[in-house]
Amino acid sequence: MEEKPTRRPAAGQTRRRGAALEEAILQAAVDELSESGYAGLTMDKVAARAATNKNAIYRRWPNRLALGIAAYRQLTTTVPLPDTGSLRGDVLELLRQANRLWSSPIGAILRELFAAAGGTSELVAQLQDQSGDAAAAPWLTILGRAVARGEADPETLHPRVATVAIVLLRNEFVVRGVPTAPDDVLVEIVDEVYLPLVRRRGPTPR
Structure with missing residues (x-):
């Protein structure tokens, strides 16, 4: 099966790695969760919003539920x-x-x-x-x-x-x-x- 190409950063955008990429993914998941709820949260949408690929997400969160929980916890940390x-x-x-x-x-x-x-x-x-x-x-x-x-x-x-x-x-x-x-x-x-x-x-x- 042909591997999908990795999403490349837009012109002038620095490739993010490590903590910076993880923060971007998590923020994208928070935004998707806030807008669409868990039912509307997908790895594809988060990857597109974070300008990365799904493999980068799966390396950090094994499935959609794990990512949803991480996003929810991020959403409710400041009280x-x-x-x-x-x-x-x-x-x-x-x-x-x-x-x-x-x-x-x-x-x-x-x-x-x-x-x-x-x-x-x-x-x-x-x-x-x-x-x-x-x-x-x-x-x-x-x-x-x-x-x-x-x-x-x-x-x-x-x-x-x-x-x-x-x-x-x-x-x-x-x-x-x-x-x-x-x-x-x-x-x-x-x-x-x-x-x-x-x-x-x-x-x-x-």
């Missing part, structure tokens, strides 16, 4: 960290930020990716950011502030504890399939589950 002065206020604001994000077209992309992953644990972990510290970091930061203020027990400074609220909210979208979570659900998660779990307890009676 301002609230500092309201109280743990309750910070947790509620982080949940409200996530609720707005997941209720937007980006949330629809997330559900498409979860469906495409089909329960594959490694891919689902990447979508949930459970394979690294990135997702837990803001929650550990606001919980650490609460510990310093005496609002939370130091023993609760653990990623699994710190992220309980966001996991419960994510379940509303992924498991129950809601298009958006009412604010009273967010308040319930904070007041009925999160704060009782992490609040500072007095000494155990002897």
Whole structure:
């Protein structure tokens, strides 16, 4: 079978390699994902937008789903960290930020990716950011502030504890399939589950 010619850079364009090419491919995938959703994301379209060839993409991401997940993570990396002065206020604001994000077209992309992953644990972990510290970091930061203020027990400074609220909210979208979570659900998660779990307890009676 005849090999397709490699796409050449336009006149005056420097051939990109390494990190520069990877960044261009990922940005092209982000743009395609934002415009067309996962259903419209194809290796051909990304290659054309990045002015490269599909082999360059496959060397970095083995399939369309892996590229879609990488693009989604790139799309959702920047979230301002609230500092309201109280743990309750910070947790509620982080949940409200996530609720707005997941209720937007980006949330629809997330559900498409979860469906495409089909329960594959490694891919689902990447979508949930459970394979690294990135997702837990803001929650550990606001919980650490609460510990310093005496609002939370130091023993609760653990990623699994710190992220309980966001996991419960994510379940509303992924498991129950809601298009958006009412604010009273967010308040319930904070007041009925999160704060009782992490609040500072007095000494155990002897």
